Amino acid sequence: MGRRASRRVSIKDIARQAGVSHSTVSRALRGSPLVNPRTAERIRRLAARMGYVPNAAARSLVTARTGIIGLVITTLADPFLAEIVRGVEEVALEAGYRLFLATSNADPERELAAVRALAESRVEGVIVASSRVGELYLPHLKALGVPIVLINHQREAPLIYSVASDSYQGAVLAVSYLLRLGHTRIAYIAGPPMARSNQRRLAGYLETLRAAGITPNPAWIVEGNGRPEAGEWGIQRLLEAPIRPTAVFCYNDMTAIGALRAARSAGLRVPEDLSIIGFDDILFAAYTEPPLTTIAQPKYEMGRTAMSMLLHLLQGERTVPYLQLPCRLVERASCGPPPEGDVPTISPLSAERRLPCPASSVDGSPSS
Amino acid sequence: MGRRASRRVSIKDIARQAGVSHSTVSRALRGSPLVNPRTAERIRRLAARMGYVPNAAARSLVTARTGIIGLVITTLADPFLAEIVRGVEEVALEAGYRLFLATSNADPERELAAVRALAESRVEGVIVASSRVGELYLPHLKALGVPIVLINHQREAPLIYSVASDSYQGAVLAVSYLLRLGHTRIAYIAGPPMARSNQRRLAGYLETLRAAGITPNPAWIVEGNGRPEAGEWGIQRLLEAPIRPTAVFCYNDMTAIGALRAARSAGLRVPEDLSIIGFDDILFAAYTEPPLTTIAQPKYEMGRTAMSMLLHLLQGERTVPYLQLPCRLVERASCGPPPEGDVPTISPLSAERRLPCPASSVDGSPSS
DNA sequence: GGATAAATTGCACACGTGTGCAAGGAATTC
DNA sequence: GAATTCCTTGCACACGTGTGCAATTTATCC
Numbered sequence: 144m145g146r147r148a149s150r151r152v153s154i155k156d157i158a159r160q161a162g163v164s165h166s167t168v169s170r171a172l173r174g175s176p177l178v179n180p181r182t183a184e185r186i187r188r189l190a191a192r193m194g195y196v197p198n199a200a201a202r203s204l205v206t207a208r209t210g211i212i213g214l215v216i217t218t219l220a221d222p223f224l225a226e227i228v229r230g231v232e233e234v235a236l237e238a239g240y241r242l243f244l245a246t247s248n249a250d251p252e253r254e255l256a257a258v259r260a261l262a263e264s265r266v267e268g269v270i271v272a273s274s275r276v277g278e279l280y281l282p283h284l285k286a287l288g289v290p291i292v293l294i295n296h297q298r299e300a301p302l303i304y305s306v307a308s309d310s311y312q313g314a315v316l317a318v319s320y321l322l323r324l325g326h327t328r329i330a331y332i333a334g335p336p337m338a339r340s341n342q343r344r345l346a347g348y349l350e351t352l353r354a355a356g357i358t359p360n361p362a363w364i365v366e367g368n369g370r371p372e373a374g375e376w377g378i379q380r381l382l383e384a385p386i387r388p389t390a391v392f393c394y395n396d397m398t399a400i401g402a403l404r405a406a407r408s409a410g411l412r413v414p415e416d417l418s419i420i421g422f423d424d425i426l427f428a429a430y431t432e433p434p435l436t437t438i439a440q441p442k443y444e445m446g447r448t449a450m451s452m453l454l455h456l457l458q459g460e461r462t463v464p465y466l467q468l469p470c471r472l473v474e475r476a477s478c479g480p481p482p483e484g485d486v487p488t489i490s491p492l493s494a495e496r497r498l499p500c501p502a503s504s505v506d507g508s509p510s511s
Numbered sequence: 512m513g514r515r516a517s518r519r520v521s522i523k524d525i526a527r528q529a530g531v532s533h534s535t536v537s538r539a540l541r542g543s544p545l546v547n548p549r550t551a552e553r554i555r556r557l558a559a560r561m562g563y564v565p566n567a568a569a570r571s572l573v574t575a576r577t578g579i580i581g582l583v584i585t586t587l588a589d590p591f592l593a594e595i596v597r598g599v600e601e602v603a604l605e606a607g608y609r610l611f612l613a614t615s616n617a618d619p620e621r622e623l624a625a626v627r628a629l630a631e632s633r634v635e636g637v638i639v640a641s642s643r644v645g646e647l648y649l650p651h652l653k654a655l656g657v658p659i660v661l662i663n664h665q666r667e668a669p670l671i672y673s674v675a676s677d678s679y680q681g682a683v684l685a686v687s688y689l690l691r692l693g694h695t696r697i698a699y700i701a702g703p704p705m706a707r708s709n710q711r712r713l714a715g716y717l718e719t720l721r722a723a724g725i726t727p728n729p730a731w732i733v734e735g736n737g738r739p740e741a742g743e744w745g746i747q748r749l750l751e752a753p754i755r756p757t758a759v760f761c762y763n764d765m766t767a768i769g770a771l772r773a774a775r776s777a778g779l780r781v782p783e784d785l786s787i788i789g790f791d792d793i794l795f796a797a798y799t800e801p802p803l804t805t806i807a808q809p810k811y812e813m814g815r816t817a818m819s820m821l822l823h824l825l826q827g828e829r830t831v832p833y834l835q836l837p838c839r840l841v842e843r844a845s846c847g848p849p850p851e852g853d854v855p856t857i858s859p860l861s862a863e864r865r866l867p868c869p870a871s872s873v874d875g876s877p878s879s
Numbered sequence: 880g881g882a883t884a885a886a887t888t889g890c891a892c893a894c895g896t897g898t899g900c901a902a903g904g905a906a907t908t909c
Numbered sequence: 910g911a912a913t914t915c916c917t918t919g920c921a922c923a924c925g926t927g928t929g930c931a932a933t934t935t936a937t938c939c
Binding site: 150151194196197198199200201203204207209218219220221222224225226228229232236241242243244246248253256259260262263264265286371400403404407426427430431432 | 518519562564565566567568569571572575577586587588589590592593594596597600604609610611612614616621624627628630631632633654739768771772775794795798799800
């Protein structure tokens, strides 16, 4: 109760109390076979009674191992990241590692401070779960001299290990689902133009249409930024097109949410008048009106996979440098058949089967 | 490039290179006035060139200060926590502290592991930002012997420092807003019965009605659990009542989202037929259909305040043990005047002014 | 019972950093 | 020029833990 927080008890204190040397205590607590089992048991009891807790700093100093993994993210406020973090954390904990969280909030100065903190605490590896990680960031991280694994990174990053969801395959999934429902006039509201995920989704969209014998209509591809406004503008633009689309594939769920809102205020019913499909499956997708049909990224699995990859690297093993995980379709209520006589010209199912998947799962060459 | 990660450079390496003792290097790098400025500058240059990064473990070992604050949360997946964490983090960083994140995911075994990790890394203080923190958790945390500050804790926790939003005042805000719009038939869909926040919101609801001369109708108070289902069930129950309410105050935004959905599927327009107000102002409240009017908790400020409080405690200063921060109304589009002739019987504005606020901002007595 | 092997323990050093104290050197004063 | 002060530097120890090696005790064997 009123005990002052003086100094924590160390193995020397235990040694003094037990009448042995601190080496013996150290060995007893670490379960070394070099101590008499009876003595060991006695010491363990005493340690527990004295409330001993090992000092991680002292241990890591002598073992030259911290057991800490740096986890770099822009902000926790992104609900998309939370699941990834959960996956990373779970695998890390199982393997006896701890996470050091470094958030930058996209502030260059804080990014630097974060990297310095990682360096000072001697992290053994780093996972970057922030797609918008600054351009300066990566070189600094590399200078740490520890293995790095990126999750869903937006740029081609050669010679770096990374895990990503398969945006191309996800887009194929989305568009062929719409084709299967009978749509042929399918639009795409894009994400940030420079983002690789956007480029891959666009590619999947285009090629799925072509494979189904449909020539993509440039008027049905509108730019965006991944935020709700983009969905609103996108719908407005699409409604001005000479021929209106009957379905819209959105770069992500936030865009789809904006699209839902714009559709509603334009007096369109979803999905009766217009089908809308998103991408990501954020927590909230289940609660939109109507609940959003979307392509789920395997967030949790990506976290787990990235951490497993890092563990391999930490053990000096070789790994494939680039891994893509498949997305899956989550059917809710924002998609349905097209309004009137929009009969598909060819069977979309056969088209889907014919599709090649140019996105190989292994990419780049091992670094020397 | 091909450089092996051998061993990091230490002050001894610098000392050897500079032809001085490691003490001089240490002093130079720490900016001690006990070194010749020219020597100091030379050493700093050399250190930078050699890529020196201080070892936090070694430093904390000798200074007996880790500069680490433990942050305990159930899960990052709760978007409500993200803002709190941001506030905590910002103040911590300003004061030169770092955060050690301990998530438990409500698993007792992991809770224990988390507390042990906090103890081993010798955190200097702890912030608990998880309302659902296990009952066992707190005693273990207390055993760490460091200051603890709770954020929005759901139980009365005597002799512990805490920061919370003022649920009572928030409820008063919500209900008097509805009164001002002209409603008199106001329902409450409650949260977890044992949660203090629910009790305070219920109290605010009841007393505001009474102060306006309205006798609360027990049929308009339905139980819930803070999740969307509760909102759906709640609306269904309320629609079966002999006299229907014209407005619903929900325990939180997730409940309100369920309520919105149920209202829609019952064919009610919001806010024309039914006004709905939430609590929390989660990220998603702005994107519901219609956008949700709600009571915003000062999440970011709560984080900042809790961390400031902890900083005071770390410096051995005294603080008020219990601090409540006011909520504020965020008007969006889910509330409006009642449908037909629901004329208020008394002026709700004057009622609001007469309201006492029995929730004092200071509570409990200082521990000895 | 003595010699040998095995089990158990302690000594001493290491990890990287910080700091009190004494020693050495330079600058100042008379 | 000698004495005094101040500035600068190095020595040595400390923090808490782990471990190779030698020393000691105990068990085993003939």
